[in-house]
Amino acid sequence: MYLRALIGLAEDGTTTCSSEELAATAGVNSAKLRKDLSYLGSYGTRGVGYDVEYLRYQIAREIGVTHDWPVVIVGIGNLGHALANYSGFRSRGFRVVALLDADPTRHDEVVAGLDVRSFEDLESIVSDNDVSIGVIATPAVAAQAVADRMVAAGITSILNFAPSVLAVPEGVGVRKVDLSIELQILAYHEQRKAVAPGSEDAS
């Protein structure tokens, strides 16, 4: 998030910024921002602030966006389709090297300039392209099997969009994004507002 904010500031022509400004742009408290940055090193100048370009480079280096990360996406339904086309991945240093789907009827399609290939090709794609990150956009029932296969093929980080809990070996990273749970959280607060307008729930 700080990197995003810094890129925005750089595009606006800002060369120097204080923790207060950067924190406001990123939407956090300035003390928290300074503490977070201090874990990376001491890249600010007291009395002056942070050099936007320098800090931007340091954060980018630290979090690894200087690399180009190859990614495979499994499950080319609606969501997989959108992820394959999502420009935010490319601009953040991620390169989608393959789209896989278990359904043979989808293997004719070309999505985002890539052939949709058979899930059976996973192992060769992973080893040929040195892929370490996989994205699961399948239905929930298939997610665990896909994850197992990914791990066996050598993938060590998984981004899971299926609404299921994945069991993976030690050392494999998993992050889960559940689109409808986010909406449910909003709906919950909406309901609270409607049930007890302006007052705390006491039942």
Add this chain to the structure above:
Amino acid sequence: MYLRALIGLAEDGTTTCSSEELAATAGVNSAKLRKDLSYLGSYGTRGVGYDVEYLRYQIAREIGVTHDWPVVIVGIGNLGHALANYSGFRSRGFRVVALLDADPTRHDEVVAGLDVRSFEDLESIVSDNDVSIGVIATPAVAAQAVADRMVAAGITSILNFAPSVLAVPEGVGVRKVDLSIELQILAYHEQRKAVAPGSEDAS
């Protein structure tokens, strides 16, 4: 998440479950699960466990999924397209009532059985359908303007997929989902593994 897990158990024919089982299914600690459920009330039976159907209904009622929530999606690019078609929304009680885009060249399209309409129609759609939840799937530069317009139209909960911090008045709920930040977090841990294999960073 607990509701998801309960639905899964119900589909498997399970009628009763212990906190231990449900916690394992949902991927959390059993003590945490019991404490979370205790905030809703005392719906379990000591020595027996929880009745799956009963608990399922109680959670559904509490979080508001018994309602049918109308939703508008603004920004019908790749992501908006996928969200409009995403079956997970419908099955969780959300109904997409309109798709809006500021680009007139997109107004011809029909996505997920709905016409893509002009962003100008926001106010009438919101009042006609009593919409309180809006989804922003626009580029980052447009997000704040869309949010302002949504708030003015009467929307009180916003799910933001654009990578920007939204400023909204008190009382308006905002949740942010940033797809590429999730990948960046995975890439960060990947880099750490590569730089210091099997050892802690000490620099």
Add this chain to the structure above:
DNA sequence: AGGAGTTTGTGAACGGGAGAACAAAACGAG
């Protein structure tokens, strides 16, 4: 009926993140 075995609900301890506050450092004016 009574005891053994389970499982919930909750009080207490632990850990970690977030904000307030302050010392250290840099810069500029006189």
Add this chain to the structure above:
DNA sequence: CTCGTTTTGTTCTCCCGTTCACAAACTCCT
């Protein structure tokens, strides 16, 4: 050179979520 101003880096404190541990409560078997 010195003093005042600004802003970082860091410590201290507070608060909240998580986990442990145990009493209360329920079932089943004898």
